[in-house]
Amino acid sequence: MRILRLVEFCVIALAMLGSNVFAAGWNTCNGTPVSPQPYPVKYHVNSCSFADHTTPETNAVVNAISNLMTFAAVRWEFGQGDPCSINHSDAQWDIILVDKSVIDGNLGLTQKRFSQCFWPDDESRVLESDVMVRNTLDFDMPNESYVGTVETSQGMGVAVMLHEMGHSIGLEHSTSFAMMRNGMAARVPWTGSSGPEAFKVMLTADDVYGIRRIYGYPQDYPNMYVSAQYVETRSGQNVMQNTSTDPDTGQAHRTVIAMCPDDMLGMFITVGNQSQFTSTGTVRVYADILTGDASRDACSSRAEVGTELGQWSARVGPYSTFSPVVYVTIPSSIPRNVKLGVYTGLVPDKRTHGDPERRTYDDCVRHASGLFVKSVDQCGK
Template sequence: MRTTQLAGIVAALALAGMEAEAAAWDTCNGLPVKWYAGPAVYRNRCSIPDSGNVNTAYWNGLRQWDDLSRIVSAFNVNPVTDCSLDHSDGQNEIGLCDRAAIDGNNGVTYSTVGLCFIGSNGIDEADVCIASDLDFTPRTGNAFGTSGRSTFVHEAGHFFGFKHEGGHSILRTSPPHLVTGGYESSTLWPTNAQGMNTLYGYAQSKPNLLPSSMGVVGDVAQTLDPAGTRAVCRGSAQSVKFYVGNMGNAAVSSYTLRVRLSPTAPPTGYYESSTTVATYNHSLGAFAEGTYSLGFTVPAGLPFNTYYIYLDMDPEGAVDELRENDNSTVSAMLLRVGC
């Protein structure tokens, strides 16, 4: 991965080079192993209640994928008298499991595939188990580490037939998971979305802009700027690194990137007014991504305080997107303005 250094209040960005990755899936008789008929999904009510963080993590995990192609035929709920996740009952069940029951993993997906040699290569049944001891609260963009929410998204990818891959992907083989923009930051990345488009097609043609303060160097996931507080003075030139991507199947010919400073932590800082320190004009192709070093100057009149650094993509809301709640993120690095 390379970064492109840019400085100034208004600038145009050029896409930085990144390591190419691709979605992956099994094939049989030259055809992909996938759902050839829309699956019905059964939520295990014994372990995933009708409300609360686990429930919203479940819905987020499925919706991140299914909202793109709309292939799930029904979202059902098992009765409380049916607490087992039976891998051969014809139901596609999703629930929580004891970590010891899944060999210490964060999650696992059990898939049953038709017999390849007679040409029946579709997924017949898939059941998902998520370790019950994970944290299922939403992340806010600068929390580094694998959570129950990101594991739900990861295993839902396996449910739809996708294999592990490297680079910027929720299907990375090596934790921790990378998180992206907004209060619900457990989401897909462009290569994941491109795989969904290839296997199942998109339900609608739209872009979806996506920022992150995290990236991959080699195969190591990390925050692009180190976590911690940097002491700076008013009027000094600074820079911050961010990833930006488009997980939609349509290009964006022009949009705005905005860097701002706020003394308010996320998620509240996503919505409160703050100080804009740099604005850039940019474009992104379908499923494109890049990493940038964005320059700015600390304003001369900025009050002494500690500031979070936010990045907003399309803050004016001019781009019609698949989702509008994932366009902002926050750096792991803070600035302490004291001189």
């Protein structure tokens, strides 16, 4: 059975690899990507909006900047005594929270100034970007199991901050598995995390590819990650959905799925790779008793945790995220009459070149639906 599953997974993996088109976007001038002129970019974090260093709003800025700093040349400074309005032509790259009326009802808006792209030898650059994010969004970290579907969703402010700051250094919209997806209807993915405190709003492989193209120098970041979301593209759609979706119907599974041993559960798993090289690893789907205590219910990549439902080899191309369908069979040894969480844990293989895995906290995620396996009496086994 293990071998059969492995083969099935590889076939899916290859098909998905072949169809993965890089969708990251950026502007070009005479064939050259438009990149920021300042090197490094220095953001000015407006103290009228971010007076206190400990607020969720400030954490959203820190999350966005630390994401960007990993892949792009950026720095930041906190302002002091700033006015509550900003100037779009003062050569200062500002970050500010605004009322929605200021940005035409958008969740966020980045005002950019470019040098000209008129003559064949012009090289257009981003001279200044001012990032504006709607002040009423939720700036807490999201629960990564559930994709945000409405403006008021938990974590939407953190996502909009990172998305807009992506625009500020030259990224345009993507149709792929990316933070740069366009708008509320397309939704954006969260990244898995091994603990409730970890960052869950991260640049994906596709976003990193765009940044690498903008800056024009290759630099490897050996990191794989998992997510509880995937891009549903069937029937002409292109929408981010939770991996806890029935692959046959495209409909979300119930919050708790009642099952018996030998029943088969179909779902998606999502694995991404921010490296410029193909990366491989072992993916494990397991179920474990939910206690209601966030730290005890945290996800784990360790092989001995919970009841294993399936294990596969994953092979993910450069700067790619892929989401194969998997079917797992409920074993009779699984705990009965208790709510179980369903998790994906990833153990990246050791790389033959380059550095070891950069982050391990993004190698595990809990899916949106849990399991409830009925008693031996009820199931007849």
